[in-house]
Amino acid sequence: MSSSPKLEDTLRDAIIAKPDAVLDDKAIMHALIAANERIMGGNIIDLRGIAMDRLEARLDRLEDTHRSVIAAAYENLAGTNQIHRAILRMLDPMEFETFLRDLGGEVAETLRVDAISLVLESVQNDQDPAVQRLDGVLRVAAPGFIDGFLTQDRNGRSRQVTLRQIQSGAERIYGPKAGWIRSEACLKLDLGNGRLPGLLVMGAEDPHHFSPQQGTDLLTFFAGVFERSMRHWLS
Numbered sequence: 001m002s003s004s005p006k007l008e009d010t011l012r013d014a015i016i017a018k019p020d021a022v023l024d025d026k027a028i029m030h031a032l033i034a035a036n037e038r039i040m041g042g043n044i045i046d047l048r049g050i051a052m053d054r055l056e057a058r059l060d061r062l063e064d065t066h067r068s069v070i071a072a073a074y075e076n077l078a079g080t081n082q083i084h085r086a087i088l089r090m091l092d093p094m095e096f097e098t099f100l101r102d103l104g105g106e107v108a109e110t111l112r113v114d115a116i117s118l119v120l121e122s123v124q125n126d127q128d129p130a131v132q133r134l135d136g137v138l139r140v141a142a143p144g145f146i147d148g149f150l151t152q153d154r155n156g157r158s159r160q161v162t163l164r165q166i167q168s169g170a171e172r173i174y175g176p177k178a179g180w181i182r183s184e185a186c187l188k189l190d191l192g193n194g195r196l197p198g199l200l201v202m203g204a205e206d207p208h209h210f211s212p213q214q215g216t217d218l219l220t221f222f223a224g225v226f227e228r229s230m231r232h233w234l235s
Contacts, residue, residue: 026056082112083111089102108202113209115181115202119198121143121144121198149199150188159188161187161188161220163186164183165210166181168182173201182204183206183211186199192234
């Protein structure tokens, strides 16, 4: 007389009715494989079981990769929409002073950064009344300042977009906000023939908001639009 347990008729009928549900359930399949190994004994190598384990591991890796690709695609789409909204807001003002004020206001909020500063090189000082009124956004610096700031005075070549994590922001750029800035994006601006360069700096309290490992395509596009806007205002 066999001592092997038998399935109840209702459970057996349920399995026969939906065998795919059993095959798709990892916990059930693991239990069936473990029971089969116990029956076979420890001295027998189950090559099919080994192959199944390897296939399952590969499937898990593929699923992880799939989730990562989808997450990256959604993040890129969200970033694209964010840049587009910021550009549309930036193009709204009809006056230059309003354009600059919006940089530190709604444009910064749309881009989810904590500070935005526009640095313009000039041989004149920063005591102009217009500069004083826009002290929270507009900074005036001596010629050569921008390249030195981007390369950190190491005489290297400055790039159009520089992303970096910092211990503290430069007070010359951020003013009273400098102490809690932990990462920044620096967009070098070509303002046209015969004009000194400009620099748009975005600062964030989050040290991971900007980092050198991130892509720069969207910020390069934003810099190109901003350059054209500035040339229009300066012409």
